[in-house]
Amino acid sequence: xxxxxxxxxxxxxxxxxxxxxxxxxxxxxxxxxxxxxxxxxxxxxxxxxxxxxxxxxxxxxxxxxxxxxxxxxxxxxxxxxxxxxxxxxxxxxxxxxxxxxxxxxxxxxxxxxxxxxxxxxxxxxxxxxxxxxxxxxxxxxxxxxxxxxxxxxxxxxxxxxxxxxxxxxxxxxxxxxxxxxxxxxxxxxxxxxxxxxxxxxxxxxxxxxxxxxxxxxxxxxxxxxxxxxxxxxxxxxxxxxxxxxxxxxxxxxxxxxxxxxxxxxxxxxxxxxxxxxxxxxxxxxxxxxxxxxxxxxxxxxxxxxxxxxxxxxxxxxxxxxxxxxxxxxxxxxxx
Numbered sequence: 001x002x003x004x005x006x007x008x009x010x011x012x013x014x015x016x017x018x019x020x021x022x023x024x025x026x027x028x029x030x031x032x033x034x035x036x037x038x039x040x041x042x043x044x045x046x047x048x049x050x051x052x053x054x055x056x057x058x059x060x061x062x063x064x065x066x067x068x069x070x071x072x073x074x075x076x077x078x079x080x081x082x083x084x085x086x087x088x089x090x091x092x093x094x095x096x097x098x099x100x101x102x103x104x105x106x107x108x109x110x111x112x113x114x115x116x117x118x119x120x121x122x123x124x125x126x127x128x129x130x131x132x133x134x135x136x137x138x139x140x141x142x143x144x145x146x147x148x149x150x151x152x153x154x155x156x157x158x159x160x161x162x163x164x165x166x167x168x169x170x171x172x173x174x175x176x177x178x179x180x181x182x183x184x185x186x187x188x189x190x191x192x193x194x195x196x197x198x199x200x201x202x203x204x205x206x207x208x209x210x211x212x213x214x215x216x217x218x219x220x221x222x223x224x225x226x227x228x229x230x231x232x233x234x235x236x237x238x239x240x241x242x243x244x245x246x247x248x249x250x251x252x253x254x255x256x257x258x259x260x261x262x263x264x265x266x267x268x269x270x271x272x273x274x275x276x277x278x279x280x281x282x283x284x285x286x287x288x289x290x291x292x293x294x295x296x297x298x299x300x301x302x303x304x305x306x307x308x309x310x311x312x313x314x315x316x317x318x319x320x321x322x323x324x325x326x327x328x329x330x331x332x333x334x335x
Contacts, residue, residue: 009049009069016064023050024058027070034072047071080110081131086122091149091307096300097162098127098137098152101309104286108141108150123152130154139163140173140246147312148175148291153299161299166246172295174334175241175251176221176311178288178319179260183237186333187218189254193247202267203249205257215244216254219333224322227276236263236281238324240292240333252287263288263318280321284314293330 010031018026024043028036040058042048048055049069050062062068086106092099100119107114110121120136130136130152137153139162151171153159165171192211196202221238228234237260241251249268255261256268265287275282295306308330310316319327 009071012068012070014062014064014066014068018062019064020061022058023048023055023060023062023068026062027068030068031070042070042073045073047073080115080118080121081124081136082116082121083125083128084116084118084121085125086117086119088119088122088126090126091309092305096154096158097298098123098154099294099307100150100152102142102147102150102291103312104145104147104314107144108138109135119150127154132156133159140166140171142291143249143252143287143289145286146175146289146291147315149294149307149309150291151294151296155299158299162296165296169244170297172293172306172334173243173246173291174293174295174330175243176290176292176315176331177239177241177251177255178263178315178322179237179239179255180234180263181237181260182223182235183218183220183239183260185220187258189216189218189258190214191254191257193250193253203247203253205253212247213245214247214250214254216251217242217244217334218255218258219331221331221333222324224324226280226322231276234281236322238319238322240331242334251289265289280318283321284318286314288315288318290315 012030014026024036024040027039043055043058046054046056047070050066089101090098091101102119107118110118120138123130123136133153133156137159139151139153139159142148142150151162153162191205191214192207193203193214194206194208194211196204219240221240223235223237225233225235243250252262252265252268261269263281264284290311293308298305310328316327
């Protein structure tokens, strides 16, 4: 099978000392910037031509003097930065920034398993000009099943300014959460986080060499109780959390460490593993965590700005059913 000349192809001639070696191995040495696994995929996809014939087997042997042409294929990451028809709930927008209300189930950045169905893809569909910005203007993120407010930059200057505000810890990020147990009126958790050595996809409090500073302010808003297993009363606290740092899973890990695991959290559920049949708390299928309030200094006008959004329907209904009130206004437990 022959292939027409491709001006974009990279051309190589097999050196004499590579006689009889596998095609994928030779390419890995000729193109060290590309992983061998990725080169194998290119071969299987017909992107490699040897002596004008398409190669389809990674174990194919080469001879000295063989001419190889390789047409580089985009990686999943490169393909990920494409627009997709994903609804973006915009709370505020001007020429410089955009504030969005992220729903549960929406991943923020493309990654394995979610290359083209993320908030980033939706942003590019709504605002194609964001393509020129790193991460399409995204400056911070929320876990897939955490809801609420995020700020998006629309210019390089705004993105740089917002990142500096985050680094200076002047951006006010406030979350509402439902937690099992009796939360104190006020608390401050200053415990470093690291990847859990027993489960690399999770995080834990730790002081290893790779641990990172993590600080969370916690305030009790209200508390109630429901029947637990065997009708034993189970306390549920509505807390507001404000971040000094923004580590992955920070609130979820800190709250579990404090003995206050979040309602519905499938990963950091702590000792609350079973609920009575028909329990209100079983109605929510994700961590009960919502980024309710966001405050920052506008990158261009330098005016302080603040936004609030009430929790989404699933969390709102649960909080109402638990007897919590005042869900449509920001709480005042923080200055």
